[in-house]
Amino acid sequence: IWFYPVDEPWGDKRAKYLRRARLIKRVPGAKVFVTHQFGKLLKDKAMQEVTDVLCASDPLEAYLLEHDDDDVAKKLADIGVNNWWIYYNHTRYTPKMEGKWARIAYGLLVWYLRGQGHMPWVYSQRTPDTNYWNPRSGPRGTSCSHVFPLTDEQGRAIGIVPTVRCLGVRKAVDDLRYLATLKHAIDRE
Numbered sequence: 146i147w148f149y150p151v152d153e154p155w156g157d158k159r160a161k162y163l164r165r166a167r168l169i170k171r172v173p174g175a176k177v178f179v180t181h182q183f184g185k186l187l188k189d190k191a192m193q194e195v196t197d198v199l200c201a202s203d204p205l206e207a208y209l210l211e212h213d214d215d216d217v218a219k220k221l222a223d224i225g226v227n228n229w230w231i232y233y234n235h236t237r238y239t240p241k242m243e244g245k246w247a248r249i250a251y252g253l254l255v256w257y258l259r260g261q262g263h264m265p266w267v268y269s270q271r272t273p274d275t276n277y278w279n280p281r282s283g284p285r286g287t288s289c290s291h292v293f294p295l296t297d298e299q300g301r302a303i304g305i306v307p308t309v310r311c312l313g314v315r316k317a318v319d320d321l322r323y324l325a326t327l328k329h330a331i332d333r334e
Contacts, residue, residue, distance in 0.1 A: 146172070146174065146175050146176070147175075147176045147177075147178060147198070148165075148166075148169045148175060148176070148177050148178070149177075149178055149179070149180075150162050150165035150166050150169060150177060150179075151165060152180060153180050153181070154179060154180075154181065154192075155181070155182065155185065159192070162179065162192070163191055163192070163195065166179075166195035166196070167195055169195075170195055176197040176198065177195055177196055177197050177198070178196070178197060178198035178199070178200060179192065179196050179198070179199060179200065180200040181196075181199060181200070183199065186199060186224065187220055187224065193224040193225060196224075196225075197225075199221075217258060218257070218258045218259050221258060221260075222259070243308070243309050243310045243313065244309035244310060244312055244313035244316075245313060246313070247309075247310045247311075247312075247313030247314050247317065248313040248314070248316045248317045248320065249317070250263070250317070251263050251313070251314045251317035251318070252316070252317030252318070252320035252321050252324075253317075253320065255317075255321060256320075256321060256324050290308060290310070291307070291308055291310055291311040291314065292305040292306060292307050292308060292311055293305065293306050293308065294306075
């Protein structure tokens with residue numbers, strides 16, 4: 146069972162998060178995930194002790210630009226976090242990059258940092274400047290959604306429509322499979 150005790154627990158919310166997370170961790174098999182600033186989590190031992198999955202809210206990829214991949218992977222492993230999700234809602238401001246960024250975030254970043262998984266972050270906000278049917282237009286792109294409802298004339302949901310982001314995630318899964326196959330072949334040599 147996965148729990149998200151407090152959203153973005155910095156400042157005054159940190160103590161509440163720690164209290165709740167410690168209670169949750171008493172439950173056998175319970176996991177805690179957190180949205181936190183990666184650089185700050187590295188310095189916060191108390192948060193590390195109760196966190197299983199990191200959502201890097203100050204983009205992990207921005208941290209990677211300033212640090213070596215192996216160093217970041219080691220730091221994640223050292224604090225016991227080998228699963229993460231990337232809070233890449235900033236890509237909605239660059240809608241032409243959504244599919245490409247999803248492919249990188251769900252594929253290559255997971256591979257480079259030797260992660261065991263990546264939990265997708267999805268948020269849908271309905272604003273006048275979001276164009277749901279053309280994710281590459283509008284200043285806010287797809288508003289961080291992976292799919293949208295397909296409706297009939299009466300407004301009833303009859304299916305789903307994948308976004309460019311969703312298609313990027315699909316490509317990322319394929320990339321990970323290709324990389325794993327290549328590594329397996331090299332290891333056998």
